[in-house]
C-alpha cells in the first residue's frame with residue numbers, strides 16, 4: 061500500500077494535447093515536464109484562444125475549470141504567475157496552465173464567457189494579487205473589505221498589516237435593471253445578512269424584488285476571510301495542519317487528510333497501512349457529520365427544527381470517537397504528515413462498530429419525518445434547480461453536482477488510499493433541485509456507513525501509526541529523553557520544521573462538499589512557499605444569484621442550506 | 633409578593649428582577665465560524681443549554697440581552713458586530729466565545745480583528761479553539777454570577793449616591809425627594 065496514488069494522468073506527452081499545441085505559434089506554449097500532471101506555460105497573448113480550443117476541441121474536452129489562483133515570485137523577471145487548473149470529466153484528465161506576467165503588465169483576458177465558474181476566482185485573483193481581467197463584468201474585491209489597500213498575497217505584503225473599515229465605506233450594490241414601464245409598481249431592494257440566521261451568519265444577500273419575485277440579486281462574502289493562505293506561508297509545514305482544520309470545520313478531518321497527503325506526495329514518504337485505514341474510516345465518519353449538519357440546517361431553514369435535533373445526535377456520537385482519537389471534538393488536527401497524531405485507542409474498533417449500529421435509525425427517523433412531508437416537498441422540489449451542464453460550467457463538484465446528474469466523485473474517478481478496493485456506489489440524482497441535494501446526502505451517508513463497515517471487517521492493520529522517518533515524524537518521547545540523535549531530530553523538527561524538497565504538487569480528496577484540492581509549492585526551506593486550497597463551495601456559491609433568480613425570497617432561504625456553503629472554506 | 637398555592641414569598645422588586653434576569657438569558661448568537669458549530673452543539677439535545685435557562689435564542693438584537701460572539705470576527709465584519717451591539721437594549725452583556733473572538737486566536741493576520749474588545753466591551757471570555765460545550769456553559773454560569781454581583785453593586789452605588797444627595801440637601805435646606 062502506498063500513499064502515492066496511481067499516476068493521475070498520462071505522461072505529459074499526450075497526443076491530444078500535442079495536437080492542440082501544434083495549432084498555436086511555436087514558443088507560445090511550453091510544456092513543463094516531470095510534474096504531477098501535464099503543465100503548460102502559456103503566453104498571455106494566446107491564453108484565451110488556447111483555453112477556448114482546449115474546451116471545445118472534442119479531443120481534449122476540458123469542460124471544467126476547477127481553479128484559478130496566483131503565485132508571486134519577486135525575484136523573477138516575470139514576477140507573477142496565474143495558474144489555471146482544467147479538468148475533463150469525459151477523459152478524467154487534468155491540465156494546468158501557467159501564465160507568467162511581468163509586474164508592469166498584469167492584465168489577463170477574462171474567461172468568464174467560457175466558464176462561468178471563473179467569475180469569483182478572477183475576482184479573488186484581483187483581490188489577492190492585483191491581476192486585472194479584461195472584460196470581467198464586475199471586477200472588485202471579493203474577500204477583503206472595501207477599505208483594504210494593497211494585495212495581501214503578494215510576497216511584499218506584511219502579513220499583519222490591517223486596514224480599518226468604517227461604516228460609510230460599506231459596499232452598496234447598484235442594479236441596472238430595465239424599467240418595468242408600470243408606474244403602479246415599485247421594486248424593492250432588500251438586504252439579508254450578514255448577521256441573519258438564514259444567511260448562516262456570514263453571507264450578505266441583496267435582492268431586488270418585484271412583488272414576491274427576486275428579479276436580481278448580488279451576494280457579498282468575505283465576512284470570514286481569515287487569511288489562511290498567507291498564514292500558511294508564515295508557519296512550518298506541520299503548523300499548517302491546524303489551519304486546515306478551520307477550512308471546512310464541519311468535517312475538519314478530511315481537510316487534514318487532503319493537506320497531509322499532498323505534502324506526503326512531495327516528500328515521497330509511505331504512510332503506514334494502519335494510518336491509512338484509520339484516515340479512511342475517520343474521513344467517512346466526518347463526511348457523515350458534515351452531511352448531518354448540512355441537511356439539519358437545510359430543514360431548519362425550511363422550518364423543521366425537530367430534524368436538527370435528530371441530526372445532531374449522530375454528530376455528538378462521532379465527536380466522541382474523534383475525541384478518543386485525538387482529544388478534540390471539532391477541530392481535530394488528528395493527522396500528521398506521514399501518519400496520525402498518535403496510536404488509535406484500544407476501543408477504536410468497538411466504538412466505530414457501535415456507531416454503525418447507532419446512526420442508521422437516527423437517519424431513518426429524519427427520513428420518515430420529511431420524505432413524505434407535504435410542506436417539505438412543496439418547498440423543495442424544483443426549487444433552485446440547475447442542469448448538469450450548467451453545474452459543470454460553474455465548476456461545481458461534490459454532492460451538489462451529483463444531484464444534477466453528473467457522477468463525478470474523486471473517490472471513484474481518481475481513487476486514493478484504499479477506495480479502489482472498496483465496494484461502494486456513487487449515488488447520482490437528476491433533479492438538481494433542493495430536494496435532490498438533500499436526498500443525495502442521505503444516500504451518501506448510507507454509502508459511507510457501508511464503506512466503514514467493509515474497512516472494519518478487514519480488521520485494523522498492525523504496525524506503526526506514523527512513518528518511521530526522523531526527518532518527518534517526531535521521535536517518541538522516550539527516545540527523545542534517552543538518545544542523543546532522537547533529541548537532535550526532535551529539536552530540528554520543532555525549530556526548523558520538515559524540509560520539503562523543492563517543487564510543486566496538486567492533489568485532491570473528495571471533501572464533504574466536493575473536490576478539495578491543495579496546491580503547494582516548496583522552495584526547500586522549512587516553510588511552504590505557497591499553499592492554495594481549492595475550496596469546493598466557492599464556485600458553488602458563486603452560482604447562487606443565478607439559482608434564486610425568478611424565485612421567491614423563501615425559495616432563496618431554503619436553497620442556501622443545501623449548497624453546504626461553509627464560510628471557513630469559502631473564504632479561507 | 634407572590635403567592636404559590638398556600639405559601640407566601642415576600643421580596644423586593646429589585647431582587648425579583650435580578651433573579652429573573654440572570655436565570656433567563658436570551659442570547660443573540662453572533663456565530664460566524666467553527667465556534668458557532670460548537671455553540672449549536674451546546675444548544676442541541678446532548679448538552680441542552682436550556683438547563684441553564686439560556687435556550688431562548690433570538691436573532692434580533694432588540695429581543696436579546698446577551699450577545700454571544702462565537703467565531704472569528706474580521707475587519708469586514710467589525711462594523712456589523714458594532715451595529716448589532718448598539719442596537720441591543722440595556723441591560724446587555726457580551727460573552728466572547730473562543731480564542732478568535734477573545735484575541736484573534738492564531739490568526740495574526742491582515743484581515744482579522746485581534747479580539748472583539750477592540751470595538752465592544754466584553755463581560756466573559758471563554759477560552760478554547762473551540763471551547764467545549766462544557767466550557768461555554770461554564771462561561772454562561774460565570775456571567776450569571778457576574779450579573780448578580782454587578783446589579784447588587786450598582787444598587788449599592790445608587791443608594792449611596794442617594795444618601796449623599798440627601799445629606800447634601802439636608803445641609804443646604806433643599807427639599808428631598
Ligand code: SF4
Pocket residue numbers: 306391665666667668702703704729730731732733737760761762763
Ligand atoms: S477560536 Fe478556533 S474554533 Fe473558534 S472560531 Fe476561532 S479558529 Fe474557529
